[in-house]
Amino acid sequence: xxxxxxxxxxxxxxxxxxxxxxxxxxxxxxxxxxxxxxxxxxxxxxxxxxxxxxxxxxxxxxxxxxxxxxxxxxxxxxxxxxxxxxxxxxxxxxxxxxxxxxxxxxxxxxxxxxxxxxxxxxxxxxxxxxxxxxxxxxxxxxxxxxxxxxxxxxxx
Numbered sequence: 228x229x230x231x232x233x234x235x236x237x238x239x240x241x242x243x244x245x246x247x248x249x250x251x252x253x254x255x256x257x258x259x260x261x262x263x264x265x266x267x268x269x270x271x272x273x274x275x276x277x278x279x280x281x282x283x284x285x286x287x288x289x290x291x292x293x294x295x296x297x298x299x300x301x302x303x304x305x306x307x308x309x310x311x312x313x314x315x316x317x318x319x320x321x322x323x324x325x326x327x328x329x330x331x332x333x334x335x336x337x338x339x340x341x342x343x344x345x346x347x348x349x350x351x352x353x354x355x356x357x358x359x360x361x362x363x364x365x366x367x368x369x370x371x372x373x374x375x376x377x378x379x380x381x382x383x
Contacts, residue, residue: 230282230317243288264345272320275340275357283359284312286321305335312362319360329356336360
């Protein structure tokens with residue numbers, strides 16, 4: 228999500244496919260999603276980011292289908308967003324659902340800030356790790372280079 232955007236506005240709901248939740252969740256599931264989950268995510272982001280809440284990129288619902296994994300799609304998306312965030316001196320924020328993902332995001336400079344638990348009142352709560360990547364500035368007098376496996380080094 229671009230800085231200042233809300234993840235639950237109607238355009239995002241339509242583009243992301245979240246509108247399907249209305250038909251896929253039970254009445255109780257919809258109630259918990261809209262009255263418990265979304266407010267918890269909103270409040271946690273505000274707590275972690277503070278005054279910078281409206282000034283960060285929010286990477287919402289990242290994922291790759293198993294058939295597409297290992298092809299660099301996720302890496303490309305995160306690298307491009309990180310380059311944009313760095314150019315604008317903005318942090319990036321995300322919620323990670325697994326330890327495997329946490330290790331993956333750390334490769335891009337994300338740091339774990341807090342764990343929250345969904346369904347803490349149930350027998351099997353789901354942990355979300357809140358992660359933030361601060362803007363990273365290249366060293367002065369450096370030449371940006373991107374490695375392209377097929378063509379070798381390429382000056383940006």
